[in-house]
Amino acid sequence: SQKIEQNSEALNIQEGKTATLTCNYTNYSPAYLQWYRQDPGRGPVFLLLIRENEKEKRKERLKVTFDTTLKQSLFHITASQPADSATYLCALDIDNDMRFGAGTRLTVKP
């Protein structure tokens, strides 16, 4: 069966450092992978999409990589700020069925 795993439930880092979140998947070859941010009590908000033929994508302080051989995506936030504290979700499209990881709760301490 399809499985999407995000490396840890929670990640704590110091302000200014780079946060790295991992998304691993099994038994599928998605055409693209997405990352979302979710704040408490709110719906997820789209951040980035990376396609299977793209190795890396950047948007401001965000960077996503996609390794289809390892079946892994890494999500980086550089120069992290307390305002980046949130839960980050990865998602894969599996035949019109969007599958989400359980998320990683990131806390950036001042």
Add this chain to the structure above:
Amino acid sequence: NAGVTQTPKFQVLKTGQSMTLQCAQDMNHEYMSWYRQDPGMGLRLIHYSVGAGITDQGEVPNGYNVSRSTTEDFPLRLLSAAPSQTSVYFCASEDPSSYEQYFGPGTRLTVT
């Protein structure tokens, strides 16, 4: 644009009651979907629709019905509520040009 709206924000039901969660979007998106989110389990797809008159099941459809009579609206019906359906429910629509999903603010449902 209001984006994706959901009502109600909170609901408490007794076991066996039925209700409809409302979802509407004003972006003219064909693809809409319903998810439930439970602690530690992430978002799970309940039902989705690729356009008016077309719906299909997702990962966890049992106990839920949907219909799509217009592009804008995609209501989710709980036929006979069970405590296992206590969850936060999110509706989403998808921009076909970017595959970006727009989520509503969610409905927190408690079944006692």
